[in-house]
Amino acid sequence: MNYPKGIIKNHKNTINYSNRGMTLEDDINESNLYYREHDIAYIYKKPTPIKITKVDYPERKKAKIKEAFFMEPSTTDYNGIYKGKYIDFEAKETNIKTSFPLANIHPHQIAHLNHIIRHGGIGFIIARFTKLNQTFLLPATSLLEYLNNSSRKSIPYDYFSKNGYLIKEKLSPRLDYLQIVQNLLEVNYEEK
Amino acid sequence: MNYPKGIIKNHKNTINYSNRGMTLEDDINESNLYYREHDIAYIYKKPTPIKITKVDYPERKKAKIKEAFFMEPSTTDYNGIYKGKYIDFEAKETNIKTSFPLANIHPHQIAHLNHIIRHGGIGFIIARFTKLNQTFLLPATSLLEYLNNSSRKSIPYDYFSKNGYLIKEKLSPRLDYLQIVQNLLEVNYEEK
Numbered sequence: 001m002n003y004p005k006g007i008i009k010n011h012k013n014t015i016n017y018s019n020r021g022m023t024l025e026d027d028i029n030e031s032n033l034y035y036r037e038h039d040i041a042y043i044y045k046k047p048t049p050i051k052i053t054k055v056d057y058p059e060r061k062k063a064k065i066k067e068a069f070f071m072e073p074s075t076t077d078y079n080g081i082y083k084g085k086y087i088d089f090e091a092k093e094t095n096i097k098t099s100f101p102l103a104n105i106h107p108h109q110i111a112h113l114n115h116i117i118r119h120g121g122i123g124f125i126i127a128r129f130t131k132l133n134q135t136f137l138l139p140a141t142s143l144l145e146y147l148n149n150s151s152r153k154s155i156p157y158d159y160f161s162k163n164g165y166l167i168k169e170k171l172s173p174r175l176d177y178l179q180i181v182q183n184l185l186e187v188n189y190e191e192k
Numbered sequence: 193m194n195y196p197k198g199i200i201k202n203h204k205n206t207i208n209y210s211n212r213g214m215t216l217e218d219d220i221n222e223s224n225l226y227y228r229e230h231d232i233a234y235i236y237k238k239p240t241p242i243k244i245t246k247v248d249y250p251e252r253k254k255a256k257i258k259e260a261f262f263m264e265p266s267t268t269d270y271n272g273i274y275k276g277k278y279i280d281f282e283a284k285e286t287n288i289k290t291s292f293p294l295a296n297i298h299p300h301q302i303a304h305l306n307h308i309i310r311h312g313g314i315g316f317i318i319a320r321f322t323k324l325n326q327t328f329l330l331p332a333t334s335l336l337e338y339l340n341n342s343s344r345k346s347i348p349y350d351y352f353s354k355n356g357y358l359i360k361e362k363l364s365p366r367l368d369y370l371q372i373v374q375n376l377l378e379v380n381y382e383e384k
Binding site: 063083 | 228262
């Protein structure tokens with residue numbers, strides 16, 4: 001399978017910080033750290049799943065992985081808790097200006113988001129149109145509605161601007177997506 | 193840091209199934225699969241966090257990790273959703289018959305469980321006394337209470353038998369820990 005993009009950047013970032021804050025993943029990680037430090041929410045990125053095939057033990061306590069391969073994730077990348085609610089989402093960026101390619105999200109990740117919302121959790125995707133400098137939160141319900149009614153291999157930008165919520169970029173947290181989650185929770189409570 | 197025990201076993205299991213069902217991790221993974229297949233809960237083990245330091249690209253789509261190291265996990269190993277509730281736990285086994293060594297659980301994992309229950313999630317540990325063939329669910333509240341009142345480096349078996357809940361081993365799911373979670377939820381609702 002393909003080399004996950006985030007990893008290269010993460011690895012590079014441990015040596016070279018020049019790109020820091022430029023990727024969506026960095027922005028989300030920084031925001032999640034902000035939420036934890038301010039006791040607002042506990043949301044983490046899951047580690048990248050790998051299959052380990054060779055390990056060396058140069059010393060008793062220092063295992064070194066000599067061969068491993070990237071595996072396809074079974075679930076979304078991010079999950080955690082916010083105000084007692086289970087939160088679950090996937091985040092991806094695209095260079096395309098007019099649509100978001102669905103190849104960015106695996107079918108089992110979409111199935112997973114469906115299970116989450118059926119079971120009362122909060123599920124969504126965060127999609128960044130890098131060239132437009134715009135980042136949207138699209139609720140899983142809207143994502144699934146689109147997929148049920150379309151056979152296209154991408155979601156048009158217009159669908160995000162109509163059904164998604166533009167996430168404000170701030171100084172801190174850089175990408176305050178929980179503000180939108182909070183608004184959605186309040187709307188849902190009012191409706192009930 | 194130490195080589196995580198589960199990984200060796202997982203890897204071996206992909207080749208040799210003779211140990212199947214013998215480890216606590218296997219039992220929990222099988223139970224979580226059962227819960228998912230029966231649409232009861234969506235709980236997953238997080239991948240083991242590693243730091244990748246060298247990657248090879250023999251072909252465009254086949255990245256091979258040539259060097260990586262195990263990292264300390266920031267959170268517990270398992271989380272997910274059950275009846276709209278956020279579930280979070282750590283699972284460990286010990287060969288000791290009389291107590292459960294606290295070295296099995298990192299201080300930041302304990303801090304994490306504390307955050308989870310403060311924010312309305314369900315947090316606990318699953319501890320197996322391998323030699324006794326007994327597996328307990330100990331709610332995070334009881335774990336934290338013990339830690340606040342003791343400076344010992346282990347939790348006595350008696351503390352588990354008094355404050356924990358013995359998990360029945362069944363054919364399927366092998367370790368039905370959600371049955372205990374369900375009982376605890378009902379007791380909490382009755383009290384309120």
